Amino acid sequence: MNTETDLAPPAGLVPRYIQANGMEFAYLEALPAVGADTAPLVLVLHGFPDTAWSFVDLLERVAAAGYRAIAPSMRGYAPSEVPENGDYSIATLGQDVLALIEHFGVDRAFVVGHDWGAVAAYAAAALRPDRVRAIVTAAVPxxxxxxxxxxxxxxAASHYIFKFQMPIWPERKIREDDFAWLVDLARSWSPGWIPGDDYLLPLKANFAEPERLKAALAYYRAIPGMFFTRVAWQFLLAPIAVPARVIHGANDACILAHTFSDSEHLFSAGYELVQLADVGHFMNIEAPERFADAVLDFLKRH
Incomplete structure (x- = not known):
């Protein structure tokens, strides 16, 4: 496996539950050895196809550096609640982040997001830059x-997004042959990476529930509608007004490297682009030490 260390959840780390933005969220938490009550809050947000468990290694490293590190299961992902209103709009993802920050009792927080988690981080920073200290996004410009x-x-690389707009077919295809198509899709985004059980078992358990799979696909199915909303043009597509570091893998075959270029004008409070060599889309698992170093270096300066 192309990793620098094995991803293994620490003994005793179990989900906790809170109410935020009108629904129940589950989250994993790692605390610093001292000063947990006053430690800066870092929210770590996962994407697709993924779970909060993929970020246990990062949580532990961030906590060891003196932060309170929390990784929620995104809305619709087990064991968080599936929203009754079926709202997976990008603005709502940002509001989830802001509601979590408020729940944990701080004025501002750092937000680290990968894939759809990066989208949520951008949205939160766009909607309420006063509540977000800085963002680190991974794998999405x-x-x-x-x-x-x-x-x-x-x-062409985003072909799956168009396929996910179809009714019924994605739900059937993804669950066939023990999720073989989905696993192959994830592997294609990180050439040379062979996902292990630490990654796959929570993922398969989540998507084995039809309502959870439908929820994950709903993120993609909500994309077309955003272009017809005022909030998208006023906030979500405007320059980001908090310090930002954007990390991408040089071998990412999902979001191609050139897609991250020419973006400086879209960040008005400072922008750093970091490319990690020899890794693809799932850099947090492929190169956990380098990824954590890139995150912590930025957090410590902000």
Missing amino acids: HLRRFLLRPSRAQI
Whole structure:
């Protein structure tokens, strides 16, 4: 496996539950050895196809550096609640983040997001920059860059997004043959990476529940509608007004490297682009030490 260390959840780390933004969220938490009550809050947000358990290693490293590190299961992902209203809009994802920050009793927090977690981080920073200290996003560029200026190569790489707009077919295809198509898709995004049970078992358990799989697909199915909302054009597609570090893998075959270029003008409070060599889309698992170092270096300066 192309990793620098094995991903193994620490003994005793179990989900906790809170109410935020009108629904129940489950979260994993790692605390510093001292000063937990006053430690800066870092929210770590997962994407697709993924779970909060993929970020246990990062939580532990961030906590060891003196932060309170929390990774929620995103809305619709087990064991968080599936929202009754079926709202998976990007603005709502950002509001989830802001509600979590408020629940944990701090004025501002750092937000680290990967894939859809990165989208939620951008949304939170756009909606309420006063509540977000800084963001570190991984594997997804600014939404304006990704959604409005994709190259032909990026459109081809994003074929799965178009497939996910179809009714019924994705739900059937993904669950066939013990999720073989989904596993192959994830592996194609990180060439050379062979996902292990630490990654796959929580993922399969989540998507084995039809309502959970439908929820994950609903994130993608909500994308077209955002272009018809005022909030998208006023906030989500505007420059980000908090310090930002954007990390991407040089070998990412999901979001191609050139898609991250020419983005400086989309960040008005400071922007750093970091490329990690020899890794793909799932850099937090493929190269956990380098990924954590890239996150912590930025957090310590902000």
